[in-house]
Amino acid sequence: MKIGKVIGKVVSTRKEGNVEGLPILVVSYLDEKLSDTGRSAACIDTVNAxxxxxxxxxxxxxxxxxAKTTNVATDNTIVGIIDSVFAGSSFVYQKSKT
Amino acid sequence: MKIGKVIGKVVSTRKEGNVEGLPILVVSYLDEKLSDTGRSAACIDTVNAxxxxxxxxxxxxxxxxxAKTTNVATDNTIVGIIDSVFAGSSFVYQKSKT
Amino acid sequence: MKIGKVIGKVVSTRKEGNVEGLPILVVSYLDEKLSDTGRSAACIDTVNAxxxxxxxxxxxxxxxxxAKTTNVATDNTIVGIIDSVFAGSSFVYQKSKT
Amino acid sequence: MKIGKVIGKVVSTRKEGNVEGLPILVVSYLDEKLSDTGRSAACIDTVNAxxxxxxxxxxxxxxxxxAKTTNVATDNTIVGIIDSVFAGSSFVYQKSKT
Amino acid sequence: MKIGKVIGKVVSTRKEGNVEGLPILVVSYLDEKLSDTGRSAACIDTVNAxxxxxxxxxxxxxxxxxAKTTNVATDNTIVGIIDSVFAGSSFVYQKSKT
Structure with missing residues (x-):
């Protein structure tokens, strides 16, 4: 899997592939230090990101x-919201508790 | 998924893989700002793009x-026409209403 | 899908994966202007290219x-011979009628 | 398959895709000499790495x-712990016996 | 498919995915001229390479x-030993008969 950051969304009314009702978010790929890699994708969201x-x-x-993407035309799905990322035993990232 | 822009088409009469009657369009890949990435692909169109x-x-x-590509030899399908792309709450792109 | 140009072939007598009798051609990848991209692959041919x-x-x-590659160990198949490629309404390529 | 080195982990509480209870490790990709390639991924661990x-x-x-990842939303799984890597008959890597 | 050259092997005793008894070889990717591309992978061998x-x-x-990799956790399998590679009608490579 890849780690990403949600940076936007895509709206499409004329579409195929059973994606009705599923948000399509724009996600930029991050590396293991959570630095931006310059690449991005449009991803189906299943976790209310x-x-x-x-x-x-x-x-x-x-x-x-x-459960939400069986038979859906998605090649990239947001399957989790990340709480923390560790390098060894050190925090690289910890989601703020707000 | 990827965001792309339709820039051409491919015509092939001798072909396999149940693609008869489905348009094959040339699409250039765009990034999250809708800038051209310099890469492209030939894609089966299911939405009359x-x-x-x-x-x-x-x-x-x-x-x-x-519905149109079950059992079709396609590794890249146009599954939606995009109406708008947002970065956060700002428009990156809005389809003109013409 | 990708657009490619047939530039050679591979012969293999000791092989697995139900590929007996299917030609394996060397194909260079082309971009949307049909310029060589410098990348290539070995592809199973289903259209007598x-x-x-x-x-x-x-x-x-x-x-x-x-029909020819069901259950075949192929990750890249030639599924059509291209007659023409258009950029908008202009020809990028038209197969010569010889 | 790719060779990698475990360098961290990801914690996610809100997630989909039957990944409950499976560790998600951060792995950097290594080349055939076991040099870092600069690329990394988040991978489901099945071998207690x-x-x-x-x-x-x-x-x-x-x-x-x-056995652990059937029906799991994983596109990259750690399927083995490597004991040794050879280039020809020479060791490139041998796991220390500790 | 890709053309590669066997350059080493991987030994792993703690592993999952039904790979028991199948050799895991290190293969460097070659281009259509059989020049090294600088990329490599660990591949399951089915042909005694x-x-x-x-x-x-x-x-x-x-x-x-x-036949050997049904249900095996492999994303890259050696499916043939190449006897010869042609560019047009010229040999790029011919396996030595020894």
Whole structure:
């Protein structure tokens, strides 16, 4: 999986592939230090992610392995909101408790 | 998924893989700011996209997860026409109403 | 899918994966202007493509979505011979009628 | 498959895709000489890997081909802990016996 | 598929995914001229390939499309030993008969 940050969204009314009702978010890929890699993707959201959230992305056919995305035309799905990332035993990131 | 722009089409009469009757469009990949990335692909169109349309692309086995592409030899399908793209709450793109 | 040009072939007698009798061609990837991208692959041919032909390539599990490649160990299949490529309404390529 | 080194972990409480109870480790990709390639991924661990372990990674739909990851939303799974890597008959790496 | 050269092997005793008894070889990717591309992968061997052999690699879910790799956690399988590679009608490579 990849680590990403939610930076926007996509709205599409004319679409195929059983994606009705599922948000399509724009996510930038982060590296293991949570630095921006300069790459991004449009991802189906299954966890109610919001702008700025650090998220876990699942690609390929496994993008369909959630209750909401079975039979959905998605090749990249947000499957988790990340609470923390560690390098060894040190925090790289900890979600603020607000 | 990826965001792309329709820039052309491919015509092929001798072909396999149940693609008869489905348009094959040339799409250039755009980044989250809708800037051209310099990469492109030939994609099966399921939404009647036209030249210049900003579209949503679905790759891998999920490219077959539309009513028109079940059992079709496509690894990249246009699954939506994009109306708008947001970065946070600001418009990056809004389809002109013409 | 990707657009490619047939530039060679591979011969293998000791092989697995139900590829017996299917030609394995070397194909260089072309971009939307049909310029060489410097990348290439070995692809199973299902359309009797020949040297110099401009072809349509289908990768991932969809490479098995032709009558000849069901259950075949191919991750990249030539699924069409391209007659013409358009950028908007202008020809980028037209197969010579010889 | 790819060779990687475990360098951290990801904690996520709000998640989808049947990943409950499976560790998500951060792994940096290594080349054939076990040099860092600068790329990394978040991977589901099925072999109790620990920090610093050299591991074998399996991506795509095959990431679900372990007893623990059937139906799991993973596109990259740690499927083995590597004991040694050879270049020809010379050791590139041998796990220390501690 | 990709063309590769066997340059080493991986030994792993603690592993998942039904790979018991299948060799895991280190393969460097070659281009259409059989020049090293600088990239490599660990691949399951189904054809008894040896050091220095030029081989055919099959990735993605098709890596499981051999009798030995059904249900195996492999995303890259050696599916053939290459005898010769042609560019047009000229030899790029011919396996020595020893």
């Amino acid at each position: 919001g702008d700025g959230d650090i998220v876990l992305l699942c690609a390929s056919s496994s993008a369909r392995m959630t | 036209g030249d210049g349309d900003i579209v949503l692309l679905c790759a891998s086995s999920s490219a077959r997860m539309t | 020949g040297d110099g032909d401009i072809v349509l390539l289908c990768a991932s599990s969809s490479a098995r979505m032709t | 620990g920090d610093g372990d050299i591991v074998l990674l399996c991506a795509s739909s095959s990431a679900r081909m372990t | 040896g050091d220095g052999d030029i081989v055919l690699l099959c990735a993605s879910s098709s890596a499981r499309m051999t």
